[in-house]
Amino acid sequence: xxxxxxxxxxxxxxxxxxxxxxxxxxxxxxxxxxxxxxxxx
Numbered sequence: 001x002x003x004x005x006x007x008x009x010x011x012x013x014x015x016x017x018x019x020x021x022x023x024x025x026x027x028x029x030x031x032x033x034x035x036x037x038x039x040x041x
Contacts, residue, residue: 002031
């Protein structure tokens, strides 16, 4: 997902609970620079 999406949605408590419950892996990228910023397992 794009960095802006991560900052806007996935930093919220509700989203964090979902991520922990379902153990969702995330790849955070910067679309303009075309680089992976963070990989969360």
